[in-house]
Amino acid sequence: MQLQQLAYFVAVAEVRHFTQAAELLRVAQPSLSKQIRALESELNVSLFSRARGNITLTPAGEALLPLAKRILADVDTARLEVQELAGLKRGRVRLGATPSLCAGLLADVLRRFHDAYPGIQLIVEEGGSRDLVRELTRGSLDMALVILPLHGDPPLDTIPILRENLVVASPAGPEQGAPERSLPAAKAAQLPRRAYLRIEDLRNRPLVMFRPGYDLREATIGACRAAGFEPRFAVEGGEMDAVLRFVEVGLGVAVVPSMVLAGRPGLRGTPLALPDEEARRGRHGPGLLRTVALAHRKDVELTHAARAFQDTLQTFLVEAGLAGGLPAGVETLVHG
Template sequence: MQLQQLAYFVAVAEMRHFTQAAEVLHVAQPSLSKQIRALEAELGASLFSRARGNITLTPAGEALLPLAKRILADVDTARLEVQELAGLRRGRVRLGATPSLCAGLLGDVLRRFHDAYPGIQIIVEEGGSRDLVRELTRGSLDLALVILPLHGDPPLETKPILREHLVVASPAGNAGGERGRTSSREPAQVPRRSYLRIEDLRNRPMVMFRSGYDLREATITACRDAGFEPRFAVEGGEMDAVLRFVEAGLGVAVVPSMVLAGRPGLRGTPLVLGDGPRRGHHPELQRTIALAHRKDVEPTHAARAFQDALETFLVEAALAGSLPAGVEALVTHA
């Protein structure tokens, strides 16, 4: 089995067309087909069904595809790592991050890292925590900032670095996110106080993230634990869309407080556990963010350099009191 054969296989599997795959790879179509047949002979199984020119994966092909992608991703990472060890000022960091971090402090971290290592390519993938865990496990990412605890016990090493406090986002001019009652049948205003409980969201229209967002699952679970099903005015959005829908008065949303920075049209009300603050204690809802990488692959030099830059930034920002509102650093030294 050769890497070239796996690359040809992945190209055909993704394009479902031999000729188009050959054109993308800049090889002759007969040569590509020959290598695919050689791979099938090596494995002792057909990888594609070619009935009437319709190219589909066989069960063997379906099983091989994620493994082949992972092998090729690891080889690419190894090539870059050797180039770094050879003294070349080049490399790559493929970083996954949740939308709240992309909209918050990540930009400052990337600016500092780029200034220190201008020859290293930075590729950022924004997504929900579960999506990022999946891509990290597949080898499509080097590092990812994910939400703890992880689901399904993936083979990842994690280091908690941040704690985010969650708030209820609503239009700035209205407590609880209601622009005004238009019908006597509408529920009463959310109580006007400095915090909200999960129970206060009962019967409130909510704007909900798409599947794959940790915030979606956390909000739904908290509502069900409180004995009610959340009512969605609209669902399926990414972070920017959800915040814009809240600004438009469609409903409220549970979000990390840092994403409200620079959005004067929104206010954030702390979301607390139980009956709310008692004796000066505020048991606010929060989540822990960790930096993760695969257990079976050592981070590249570039990835380790990014981790150092991130941790140094957090330590310095915490000491200077310049972290975004609602964010706590969990690292004390870089």
Template sequence: MCRVQLQQLAYFVAVAEVRHFTQAAELLRIAQPSLSKQIRALEAELGASLFSRARGNITLTPAGEALLPTAKRILADVETARLEVQELAGLRRGRVRLGATPSLCAGLLGDVLRRFHDAFPGIRILVEEGGSRDLVRELTRGSLDLALVILPLHGDPPLDTTPILREHLVVASPVEPGARGDRAPAHMPRRAHLRISDLRNRPMVMFRSGYDLREATIGACRAAGFEPRFAVEGGEMDAVLRFVEAGLGIAVVPSMVLAGRPGLRGTPLVLSEAEEDAAARRGQPGPGLQRTIALAHRKDVDLTHAARAFQDTLETFLVEAALAGSLPAGVETLVTGS
């Protein structure tokens, strides 16, 4: 029978993160000999050394590397359970740890959080902004309760997903100096929409590696038979938009992030000439490049009351905003009212 204690796991994680026994003991506010004793007891229980202490350098052994993500997930789940029990005991407090993509953080998420905070002022809201792959990893580790991620998910993570939004992508380009926001710069085709092939040989501002929009843009360009040309790469959303404003290149972004940026113009994308012809016959752009956003959580952990309340608040907000016609440009809700 395994007798691993939560305290031992917490001590192990602390040492693994700082790679120093004395510093970990100071952070935990315990005596260093007591910390070392608990780590030795944990190693004895597991039958494997967790740290290599050669020449004063603390590194994780293969067994330590294997244990670390599991230990973090266990500690995160215990903390979630503690808060849930407190909430059920009527303490009127709790926590929601939410992950979201940069476009949503810059777009409609603020209004959703405002509504949730007004309804549940005692609930702490912790928001982590990041790319979809990063958020999926944090969800799986137990560091987040909910996350707004891009479908489809890579691999087969143990998550439940509920599609809630469709987000249309546009080509962001700087407006000509002195021109109104409906005029494109001289080097861009002056049409109501663009084909992916129009981006060939255009200098582009590109997001950092691992960013969902980077993968979507490069994939669409390669499907059209060319490699995109990068003028600048490696930025987050705000940096990419600022670089486009400065005239360094164009970028493919969600249309909602252009709100409040009069120096940028967003031109809808169509993927092919056939799609463009069909769009012209309809008198409107085709479906173009788009992505689906889902609300995700772990399959093996029930949502806390606070997290369920946030999900309800988000879905109600999207239904009401769609009925009122107040969703950001280029955003469609996939949530239907009950």
């Protein structure tokens, strides 16, 4: 089994067409087909069903695809790791992060890292925590900022780095500086004005809901069901920016991290209180919080570039925490 054969197999599996795969790889189609046949002979299985010109994966092909992608990703990482040994002048960091972090403090961390290591390529993938965990285990990312706890016990090491408040986002009233056009929206999605809200306050209220793959979606739906009611969606399927805009115009309310409301005068955030039982246990005070962790695969050592990024991130959080420079509702769990 050769790496070239695995690369050809992955290309055909992704485009489901031998000629198109050959064009993408810039090789002759007969040569690509020959290597695929050699791989099938080596494994003694058929990887593709070619009935009536339709290319589909066989069960053996379905089983091989994620493994082949991981092998190729690890080989690419090894190649870059060797290149990085020359004083981190070359290399790559593939980082996953949730939308709230991408819209918040991550930009400052990336700026600091780029200034220190201008030759390192930065690739950022934005997505929900579950999506990022999946990409980490596939080898498509070096590390990711994800929400704890992780679901399904994936083979990842995690370092808790910060804790953030969850709030109910709703249209701001005029006394909070909201523009005039948002006043009808504020009435449509009006919430009780309290220091804290409970999940029960969302009963029968229209919610703006994230697409599947966002941990906030599962957390919100789970909390509503635990409180004895099924949430009602006004609209669902958005990314973070879309969800905030939908709330701003009055389609409904949404549960979001407090840091994403910075610089959005058309929105107000009301902290969510813990359920009574958890509040009595004294967990993190009265507000509902979530923990963000830096995660990477257990079976793969971090590259020199990835370790340098981890050090940059942790140093930034320590300094920002001491200087009071973290966004409202965010506290660092990293201590110098």
